[in-house]
Amino acid sequence: xxxxxxxxxxxxxxxxxxxxxxxxxxxxxxxxxxxxxxxxxxxxxxxxxxxxxxxxxxxxxxxxxxxxxxxxxxxxxxxxxxxxxxxxxxxxxxxxxxxxxxxxxxxxxxxxxxxxxxxxxxxxxxxxxxxxxxxxxxxxxxxxx
Numbered sequence: 001x002x003x004x005x006x007x008x009x010x011x012x013x014x015x016x017x018x019x020x021x022x023x024x025x026x027x028x029x030x031x032x033x034x035x036x037x038x039x040x041x042x043x044x045x046x047x048x049x050x051x052x053x054x055x056x057x058x059x060x061x062x063x064x065x066x067x068x069x070x071x072x073x074x075x076x077x078x079x080x081x082x083x084x085x086x087x088x089x090x091x092x093x094x095x096x097x098x099x100x101x102x103x104x105x106x107x108x109x110x111x112x113x114x115x116x117x118x119x120x121x122x123x124x125x126x127x128x129x130x131x132x133x134x135x136x137x138x139x140x141x142x143x144x145x
Contacts, residue, residue, distance in 0.1 A: 002034045003106060006073045013069055022065045025058060029069065030101070037070040040101045053094040054128070059120055060089050063131035066104040067116040071135040074109050081144065082114060082135040089131040098123045104133075112137050 013029040025047055031038040039062065041047065047058035064087055071082035100120050108115040113136060120129040 003109065004032070004073045005075060006077055008032070008073060016069075017065075021061060025061060027062055027065050029066075032073075036103050036105045037066055037073070038101060038103045039066040039069075040099050042099055043095050043097050053096050054100065056089065056091050056129075059091060059100070059129040060087060060131065062100065062102045062120060063087065063089060063104075063118040063129065064133060066102045067118050067131075067133035068135065070104045070106070070116060071109075071114045071133075071137075074106070074114065075137055077140070079140055080137050081140045082137050084133065085113070085136040086134040087131060089129055091129050093122070093126055093128045095122050095128055100128055107132075110137070 010029045010032060017023050026042045027039050029039045041062045043054050047055055049055040064084055068084055075082060100122055102118050102120045104116050104118045106114060107117050113134060116133045118131040118133060119127060122128050
């Protein structure tokens, strides 16, 4: 059984992310499962902090991107939009290069709030960061695209 109210594809989500922060840092949706959404991001000078490892803010951007996309797939897009309300992250392991992959799964999908857990792992499947994202479910503004 799937949690998704809106059916989409990896390709459609990539088009939706064009010309955004996600596109700028190379975040790519890679998989839509029955109860999870997965995206990856390259670790390079674009996403490094001055010490040459993955910037915590880049990890948070990846977590919020995958969690936000997932939340918006769980609501009626004609009526609602999900907006980030709070995010936290624990950075557990430095990464210098390669690809990191984030998997978002819901803890709670309510009428007005969602809470998502996001795990970010390196190419060896080692846990790099854990994040919790709270999304507000708000009425879609009449002039929203």
